[in-house]
Amino acid sequence: MPAIRIEGLQKVFGAVRALDGLTLTVEPGTVFGFLGPNGAGKTTTIRLLTGLARPTGGRAWVAGVEIGGDRRRLTGRIGHLPEEPVFYPWMTPREFLDHVARVFGLSAPERQTRVQELLELADLADVARRRIGGFSRGMRQRLGLAQALVNRPEVIFLDEPASALDPAGRKDVLDLIGRLRGQSTVFMSTHILADVERVCDTVGIIARGKLIVEAPQKELVEQYAVPAFEVECNDGDAPQLQVWADALRARPWVTSVSADASTARVVVSDVQTAKRELMTSAAQAGLLLTRYEMVRPSLEDVFLRLVGEGGRS
Amino acid sequence: MIFLTALRKELLEQWRSYRLLIVGAVLIVFGIASPLLARLTPELIRLVPNGDALAALVPAPTAADAVAQYAKNMNQFGVVLALLVTMGAVAQEKDKGTAAMMLVKPMPRSVFLMAKFAALSLTFAGSIALAAVGSYVYTRVLFGALDASAWLALNLLFLVFVLVFVALTLLCSTLMRSAVAAGGLAFGGLVVLSILSALPAISQVLPGQLIVWGSGLALGADIAAWPALGVSLALIAISLVGAWLVFERQEL
Numbered sequence: 001m002p003a004i005r006i007e008g009l010q011k012v013f014g015a016v017r018a019l020d021g022l023t024l025t026v027e028p029g030t031v032f033g034f035l036g037p038n039g040a041g042k043t044t045t046i047r048l049l050t051g052l053a054r055p056t057g058g059r060a061w062v063a064g065v066e067i068g069g070d071r072r073r074l075t076g077r078i079g080h081l082p083e084e085p086v087f088y089p090w091m092t093p094r095e096f097l098d099h100v101a102r103v104f105g106l107s108a109p110e111r112q113t114r115v116q117e118l119l120e121l122a123d124l125a126d127v128a129r130r131r132i133g134g135f136s137r138g139m140r141q142r143l144g145l146a147q148a149l150v151n152r153p154e155v156i157f158l159d160e161p162a163s164a165l166d167p168a169g170r171k172d173v174l175d176l177i178g179r180l181r182g183q184s185t186v187f188m189s190t191h192i193l194a195d196v197e198r199v200c201d202t203v204g205i206i207a208r209g210k211l212i213v214e215a216p217q218k219e220l221v222e223q224y225a226v227p228a229f230e231v232e233c234n235d236g237d238a239p240q241l242q243v244w245a246d247a248l249r250a251r252p253w254v255t256s257v258s259a260d261a262s263t264a265r266v267v268v269s270d271v272q273t274a275k276r277e278l279m280t281s282a283a284q285a286g287l288l289l290t291r292y293e294m295v296r297p298s299l300e301d302v303f304l305r306l307v308g309e310g311g312r313s
Numbered sequence: 314m315i316f317l318t319a320l321r322k323e324l325l326e327q328w329r330s331y332r333l334l335i336v337g338a339v340l341i342v343f344g345i346a347s348p349l350l351a352r353l354t355p356e357l358i359r360l361v362p363n364g365d366a367l368a369a370l371v372p373a374p375t376a377a378d379a380v381a382q383y384a385k386n387m388n389q390f391g392v393v394l395a396l397l398v399t400m401g402a403v404a405q406e407k408d409k410g411t412a413a414m415m416l417v418k419p420m421p422r423s424v425f426l427m428a429k430f431a432a433l434s435l436t437f438a439g440s441i442a443l444a445a446v447g448s449y450v451y452t453r454v455l456f457g458a459l460d461a462s463a464w465l466a467l468n469l470l471f472l473v474f475v476l477v478f479v480a481l482t483l484l485c486s487t488l489m490r491s492a493v494a495a496g497g498l499a500f501g502g503l504v505v506l507s508i509l510s511a512l513p514a515i516s517q518v519l520p521g522q523l524i525v526w527g528s529g530l531a532l533g534a535d536i537a538a539w540p541a542l543g544v545s546l547a548l549i550a551i552s553l554v555g556a557w558l559v560f561e562r563q564e565l
Contacts, residue, residue, distance in 0.1 A: 047564070051417065052417060052565045054564060071421075075419045075420075085410075086409050086410040086411050088411060095325075099318070099322055103318055103419060104419060105314065105315070147414075
């Protein structure tokens with residue numbers, strides 16, 4: 001049974017179609033990266049899946065519970081970290097986690113152990129008795145993650161979990177998310193591609209309320225990446241580089257060539273032929289190469305290409 | 314169990330945010346000040362120019378004046394406090410996002426609301442109890458003993474009266490997304506009730522009649538306003554059920 005199953009989910013706000021027939025499946029125990037530009041419908045999707053909002057159309061199941069049905073059964077199985085977590089400022093983090101643990105019905109000994117575990121996990125043990133009102137955004141984000149884990153949820157929804165954090169905080173949070181793999185299903189919305197590349201197994205890209213693609217991250221990159229090579233030579237070789245670039249454009253296995261003073265980027269249609277002929281032709285053109293590499297396609301390339309296509313459709 | 318968890322949080326919030334202290338302090342101060350003010354009114358009048366002549370026209374203060382002063386003070390400050398401490402109860406949590414944070418957990422919305430009403434009820438009940446004891450002692454010292462059971466009845470009726478405004482304001486707080494808007498709406502409701510109370514036929518069944526009934530009991534009069542009590546309890550129930558129905562359908 002999938003951890004999350006969404007079928008034709010729709011959400012309309014007046015004249016705005018925030019979600020337009022979203023359909024996707026998330027397998028249990030995976031870290032799912034839900035990617036999209038601002039306003040694509042990521043937060044709306046999470047609000048619908050957590051029961052905070054009602055869909056205009058379509059159906060969805062989270063941990064086997066249909067949304068819009070038994071709210072208490074659904075909320076007992078999920079954890080949720082909103083984009084900007086807010087707390088009662090007059091509480092301490094220990095009190096807040098204890099309150100959440102009481103809501104989930106943990107016994108007193110369970111609460112004590114779990115709260116201490118989570119304070120340490122979120123690196124908040126030293127400030128456990130300080131009022132949350134004085135916390136930095138990073139501290140609130142870590143506390144938000146801790147409260148989302150109190151009940152050891154089957155499915156955890158994270159809305160932009162690392163966007164407010166400094167590099168060290170981001171690394172900690174992403175490491176923690178990575179450690180959840182296999183224990184919980186993580187549904188993580190973000191627009192930071194580097195975070196997705198770091199922790200996500202599967203990626204869904206959404207634009208204008210529609211899912212453009214859903215696939216394992218590696219497959220996605222391989223499927224949509226543009227095969228390209230970069231060749232760099234001495235600055236003094238600029239004239240030869242331009243001549244070589246012009247000559248390359250005539251080859252049937254070359255799609256396009258762009259060149260500046262010392263670097264040429266060659267997009268090819270036939271990688272094997274390119275591997276055989278590119279170096280040879282550069283040597284024949286008299287170029288003294290300082291770098292030659294097949295450019296590793298990035299998720300960013302894929303994202304920009306797909307979102308561009310989705311935006312035009 | 315979940316209700317006790319929610320109630321515990323609400324009471325802790327009332328304490329930490331000083332709302333409990335403010336409600337208690339205001340009601341106790343004005344409760345105790347009522348018999349004092351009644352007793353000192355002739356002396357205060359004598360302080361103004363030609364005051365002696367005026368004071369001679371004023372009858373000597375009695376326990377009835379102390380009770381009237383108490384009823385007036387508690388009526389005014391009770392309503393104002395009910396509006397002020399309740400208007401942000403739900404609206405503020407929705408606006409800031411803490412309601413969404415807690416309601417994606419197994420916390421039923423009905424419990425979330427009822428815990429707030431219960432905590433506010435306890436706050437007002439405790440504060441009125443202390444104010445009542447203080448006022449009773451001072452009235453006894455300054456004017457002689459009042460019937461304790463009648464005094465208790467007056468304060469129970471006063472509690473019901475205040476809870477009508479707590480429940481109405483809680484409904485407004487659920488309907489609106491900001492505390493100020495909720496306060497404005499509740500104040501509008503208060504104005505409507507005030508206008509209606511100017512109509513003699515209707516005023517007999519409005520919550521304000523509870524204060525008249527209680528004051529009369531405290532002074533030994535044999536009066537009753539059961540329809541007003543029924544209307545007040547109905548207003549509380551309708552407001553709470555309305556708030557729950559609205560809140561269940563709201564998106565957070």
